[in-house]
Amino acid sequence: MKKIRFIAPIVILMIFALTAGGCGSSGGDNKTAEKYPTKPINYVIAFNAGGQSDIEARRQQPVLEKTLGQPITISYKPGGGGAVAWAELVNQKPDGYYMAGFNIPHIILQPLERKDSGYKTDQINPVAIFQKTIVGLAVPKNSPYNTLEDFINAAKAKPGSITIGGSGTNTGPHLYTLLLEKEAGIKLQYVPFTGAAPATQALLGGHTVAMAGNSDDLVKYPDKIKVLGMASPERFKALPDAPTMKEQGYDIQVSVDRGVAVPPGTDPAIVKQLEEAFMKIANDETIKAQMLKEGFEPVAMNAEQSRKYIEERTKVFTEIFNSLGQTQK
Amino acid sequence: MTENMLVAIGNVFDPASFLLMTLGVAGGIIVGALPGLTATMALALLVPFTFSMNAYASLMMLGGVYVGAMYGGCIAAILVNTPGTPASIATTFDGYPLTKKGKAEHALVTAAFSSGIGGVIGALILLFLSPPLAEAALKFGPPEYFWLSVFGLTIIATLSTGSMLKGLIGGAFGLLLSTVGISPIGGDMRFTFGFYQFQAGLELIVVLIGFFCIPEVLAMIEKKLGEQTITSYKPQKGVAKQVILELIKKPVLLIRSSLIGAFVGIVPGAGGNIASLMAYNEAVRFSKDKSKFGTGIIDGVAASEASNNAEVGGSLVPLLTLGIPGAAPAAVMLGALMIQGMRPGPELYTTYGDITYTFLFSFVLANIIMLVLGFYGSRHVARVINLPVSMLAPIVVFLTIIGSYAIRNNMLDVGMMVFFGLIGYITKKTGFTPGPIVLGLILGPIAENGLVQSMLMGQAAGSMFQVFFTRPISVVLIILCVISVALPVISSIRNRKGGASIA
DSSP: HHHHHHHHHHHHHHHHHHHHHHHSSSSOOOOTTOOOOOEEEEEEESSSSHHHHHHHHHHHHHHHHHHHSOOOEEOOOOOOHHHHHHHHHHSSSSSSSSEEEETTTTTHHHHHHTSSSSSGGOOOOOEEEEEEEEEEEEEEEEEEEOSSHHHHHHHHHHHTTOOOEEEEESSSHHHHHHHHHHHHHHOOOOESSSSSHHHHHHHHHHHSSSSEHHHHHHOOOTTEEEEEEEEEOOOOOTTTTTBBBBTOOOOOOOOEEEEEEOOOOTTTTHHHHHHHHHHHHHTTTTHHHHHHHTTTTEEEEEEHHHHHHHHHHHHHHHHHHHHTTTOOO | HOOOOHHHHHTOOOHHHHHHHHHHHHHHHHHHHHOOOOOOHHHHHHHHHHHOOHHHHHHHHHHHHHHHHHHHHHHHHHSSSSSGHHHHGHHHHHHHHHHTTEEEEEEEHHHHHHHHHHHHHHHHHHHHHHHHHHHHTOOHHHHHHHHHHHHTTHHHHHOOOSOOOHHHHHHHHHHHHTTTTEEEEOOOOOOOOOOOOGOOOOOOHHHHIIIIIIIHHHHHHHTTTSSSSSOOOOTTTHHHHHHHHHTTTTTTHHHHHHHHHHHHHHHHHHHOOHHHHHHHHHHHHOSSSSTTSSSHEEEEEEEEHHHHHHHHHHHHHHHOOOOOOOOOOHHHHHHHHTTTTSSGGGGTTTTTTTHHHHHHHEEEEEEEEHHHHHHHHHEEEHGGSSOHHHHHHHHHHHHHHHHHHHHOOHHHHHHHHHHHHHEEEEHHHHHHHHHHHHHHHHHHHHHHHHHHHHHHHHHHTHHHHHHHHHSOOOOOOOEHHHHHHHHHHHHHHHHHHHHHHHH
């Protein structure tokens, strides 16, 4: 009995410590930006622990803490492909103590395709965009297709008979497939999977013919896959032998961009402070080198550039969406 | 290879690394025991700390946490009928009845011993058979996942104690619940009723806590006027020895359950929850006295726990050889490997052989440490249920609320937990068991993905029949489904005939 009485409070304290991140979001005070930040800042990840967004945030965490002088509490709010976290973000108090990682095209495509995504794209108030992954087309090493041309010719010969796997519906890989169909005038069979891992598994197991995947996944399997085309304007540094789509005559650019945002209406001075902290990391040479090795392209867009980029992408994606008849169900 | 193995054995016993691993196991057990805190979360929290450690120590510690958390899930399952992790659902079936009989220590020792055995078998499979098994795992495509989940649904027959009809209704209800949220294919919104939070679908752990735990807490309170504690536990001498001697006499049960667990782990996407339910199901199927299951016998606990710990080793097989994580915690381990500059694949066993074999050996060792901790801790942990209901019930409710919030930091999940708790209470009173409902919820998404992806493949191939019915592994799974459904029917007809001739 004594032992239990002794252990129980410790256990309860530990739980508090572990969950404090999620609970501490409310009750911010309206002090001026001069003193900001005076307490821990929440950094919400819209995906599961251990995912790419999490790994990036964990890399930033110590540097942010040093620059801002306050602890950064990382917590996870996964669900709806990130939509749940972003819906929550736009309804938070704009006091600078709540920020969330965001992904493009997700924040543009979700409000386009669903009525009740819970947020609008222009409510996402960007602080910075710090990295991207490029979408590319891959086939297994033993595939008969050695070039993009082989692949497209095969698809032309038998429309709809070539399966192409990818992570999710209305995501980067899906968008890439739709654009490839449109540009090349072919018909493919897109098979969505619940993530990059099952899509890769299906490709390596020969269940799908090809895969549209993000660069951080494509660099993981150098001896098992051939990359036929990267949807970037220039060759991707971590995969120098993989040709771009553009070189091969198809003007397709699809990437997944990751950044961080605060609620709409946040004091510009606070945004400025956060922006500086994130830009410092984005311009760090060691971190940039690490990112490249892992298959990411380091990016350093400040708040203003990020906002413009989101606006520009929204225009492009809305057009593609409307022309492909994918809009709101 | 032998050279690497020798280096590895030396590394495993390096005092600092060994200590970190032991701490990892102990911490993992605590995290696993608390519903809502998962192995995945614990690993993700630890990964940044491993940046500055050497590769050996960090991987050994992470492995320890993974192993410990898988075992820890059984503690809450046995003591308060709440699966600490989804992998210990099947542990509640016999573990909690044992506690009610005052045999909590029996259940806990059984869990520790079988987890240890299962974990070691899983680790040995990982150590020696990884490359060929990983190739086999790749043969699992969408049609195989579909048939695997259909086979899984036949477990309803075992789980519906009393009425088969109620079991089937429960299973169908579970499948329906699994469709809430964004459809995996097509991205349509289903049953969200305008709440954006529902886009995320129902979280398994939240539903589990609701269905398994809340009805028990309410039952505790109902009984409160009569007695002070739900049951009592008095430490007896020699329980541990007696239980272990009994378990050693059941090698087939332990080995079969471990192999099922390791196999399910190797297939990416099917986790410990499915492993433990399948192992429990087979334990019932091969038992001479089926009616005893569910009333509190150690066989049920042993089957579930041996398999869910064997699953840990299994889930690392495709991770290390192909870079495809077999389960969510394994995905975090992948991140840790990449940070150390190691890339999954053949070079893990050559270039990085010393690190890889150190990790694999430490995995065997972590299971043994877990067994020892579980073995000596059981009698102390079992005393928790001696708390008076006036203390125990609020503590459990408090933990369930924190747990259901912590899993996704979503307040709606707490509401859902209470809602399903009340549904669970009502259904229990009317003779429904939560097992089939939860089974439907777990298998629903796998079945749906497999079905739709297979249909898309069939469209491309121009033949649905070819995709669904001609692939070798699919055919085997279909035969297993048929046997699984037909056997009970045949045996019941036989019994009826036999009964008639005697009468």
